[in-house]
Amino acid sequence: MIDKKSKKFLKEYLGNASPTGHETKGQELWLDYISPYVHEWHTDVYGTAYGVINPGKKYKVVIESHADEISWYVNYISDKGNIHVIRNGGSDQTIAASRRVNIHTPKGIVRGVFGWPAIHVRKGKDANLAPTLENIFIDVGAKDKKEVEELGIHVGCVITYDDGYEEINKKCFIGRALDNRLGGYCIAEVARKLFEEKIKLPYSLYVVNSVQEEVGLHGATMIAQTIRPDVAIITDVTHDTSTPLIDAKQEGDVRLGLGPALTYAPSVHRKLLQLIEEAAQVNNIPFQRVASSRSTGTDTDAFAYANGGIPSALISIPLRYMHTTVEMAHFEDISHLINLISASLQQIKSGHNFKYFDR
Numbered sequence: 001m002i003d004k005k006s007k008k009f010l011k012e013y014l015g016n017a018s019p020t021g022h023e024t025k026g027q028e029l030w031l032d033y034i035s036p037y038v039h040e041w042h043t044d045v046y047g048t049a050y051g052v053i054n055p056g057k058k059y060k061v062v063i064e065s066h067a068d069e070i071s072w073y074v075n076y077i078s079d080k081g082n083i084h085v086i087r088n089g090g091s092d093q094t095i096a097a098s099r100r101v102n103i104h105t106p107k108g109i110v111r112g113v114f115g116w117p118a119i120h121v122r123k124g125k126d127a128n129l130a131p132t133l134e135n136i137f138i139d140v141g142a143k144d145k146k147e148v149e150e151l152g153i154h155v156g157c158v159i160t161y162d163d164g165y166e167e168i169n170k171k172c173f174i175g176r177a178l179d180n181r182l183g184g185y186c187i188a189e190v191a192r193k194l195f196e197e198k199i200k201l202p203y204s205l206y207v208v209n210s211v212q213e214e215v216g217l218h219g220a221t222m223i224a225q226t227i228r229p230d231v232a233i234i235t236d237v238t239h240d241t242s243t244p245l246i247d248a249k250q251e252g253d254v255r256l257g258l259g260p261a262l263t264y265a266p267s268v269h270r271k272l273l274q275l276i277e278e279a280a281q282v283n284n285i286p287f288q289r290v291a292s293s294r295s296t297g298t299d300t301d302a303f304a305y306a307n308g309g310i311p312s313a314l315i316s317i318p319l320r321y322m323h324t325t326v327e328m329a330h331f332e333d334i335s336h337l338i339n340l341i342s343a344s345l346q347q348i349k350s351g352h353n354f355k356y357f358d359r
């Protein structure tokens with residue numbers, strides 16, 4: 001399933017920077033890739049992009065992922081020229097020290113590093129100093145604030161890492177922002193599969209890549225109102241809990257390579273979930289199960305609770321080291337997820353009634 005063409009797209013898509021609020025570049029790459037496989041495509045004012053297959057039908061189904069990646073904002077520049085940051089999304093300060101960064105400025109990318117005091121000079125109470133949001137800083141090699149500003153850096157510039165795609169042990173690959181470019185990649189591949197295999201669907205299918213998930217599901221909230229779909233299948237990533245220092249009893253038992261994970265939660269519609277499980281069983285697609293108390297924390301919640309309720313479900317890709325620069329996924333999980341969405345879409349009928357009960 002992952003052929004040369006799709007791998008080239010995956011690498012390119014993972015390699016671009018699309019920090020929350022600045023997703024345009026990634027969205028353009030994504031639209032370029034899916035446009036041959038959809039009948040029309042659109043964008044909204046905040047940058048959410050979507051392709052439509054069979055436009056104009058009364059019954060509308062969405063498959064969705066989020067396009068944005070976590071990043072940092074320049075928040076304060078000291079007189080000595082050190083740049084202090086705040087989060088844009090759930091960025092992890094514990095992995096910041098010693099990382100190379102790209103600062104996105106009106107004059108283009110400025111390179112910098114998250115500096116850190118050498119082990120030799122960390123003494124006494126600082127011997128075990130750990131990175132916190134208060135003590136991390138970026139150094140761009142400037143002598144003072146004026147020199148920093150001359151480079152084009154100002155408060156509000158966004159900062160990303162540039163760690164890209166790398167294959168590991170043939171079966172796996174690593175990179176940053178696999179959360180959730182992998183979802184965007186998978187729904188694009190679903191569109192391609194439907195097109196290439198000439199699969200006809202009896203409804204309009206919206207293939208949606210939403211912005212601003214990492215700061216509160218905002219792109220999905222906006223686009224759910226715009227499209228007003230009848231059903232939504234969401235893709236995101238979920239934690240592989242088999243690596244050290246994670247309690248699977250708390251976080252659930254999910255592992256790379258055992259298939260996509262289906263979430264059970266109040267916002268996940270039970271009848272839609274059952275349809276997906278049956279599609280998996282009929283097509284021999286392996287899957288894992290996750291339970292979420294209260295919300296799923298994904299765009300699923302935004303769709304489920306929009307417009308008087310949209311039957312929604314969540315299919316996730318197992319992922320190690322979420323929100324680090326070495327997020328790791330398994331090729332087979334990706335293929336299975338693409339097949340599972342495609343199989344599920346073929347089980348949904350036009351006018352499919354998902355009501356739990358009627359009287």
Ligand SMILES: [Zn+2]
Nearest residue numbers: 090179214323
């Ligand atoms: Zn995330």
